[in-house]
Each structure stands twice: as C-alpha cells, then as structure tokens.
Amino acid sequence: MTSELSIPLEKAFELCKAHREKKGVRLFSQCWGCVRYSKEDPEKMCFYKPPTHDGCKLVNRLFES
Secondary structure (H helix, E strand, C coil): CCCCCCCCHHHHHHHHHHHHHHHHHCCCCCHHHHHHCCCHHHHCCCCCCCCCCCCCCCHHHHHHH
C-alpha cells in the first residue's frame, strides 16, 4: 500500500509527541520500541521515511484528522 501523505519532518515529530503525551507509552508497544531505539532522534523514529515521513500509522492517523 503506497501512501499519498507527505508530512513535514517537524510536523511528524510534533504529532508523535502529541500522541505519546495523550495515550502514554505502554511497555512493549510500538511507541515504546520506537522511543527506546531512537532515543528521541527523529531520523531513527518509525515515522522517518524520506521524503514523505509517513512510516508510522499512528502519526498518519493524527495527520489525516
């Protein structure tokens, strides 16, 4: 499935932080693994997929709404 979304990197990071603040980060969830691996470096996070930055379904949902 190819996505038509094109999210600016700064906006994707902002949406990611907003999702984590609202929902929290459960142990062994997608967000937990992403944050643990990336250490908050946007270029190592799940949404980072140049040039569209649409690699995370949670960020995509927030961007679409």
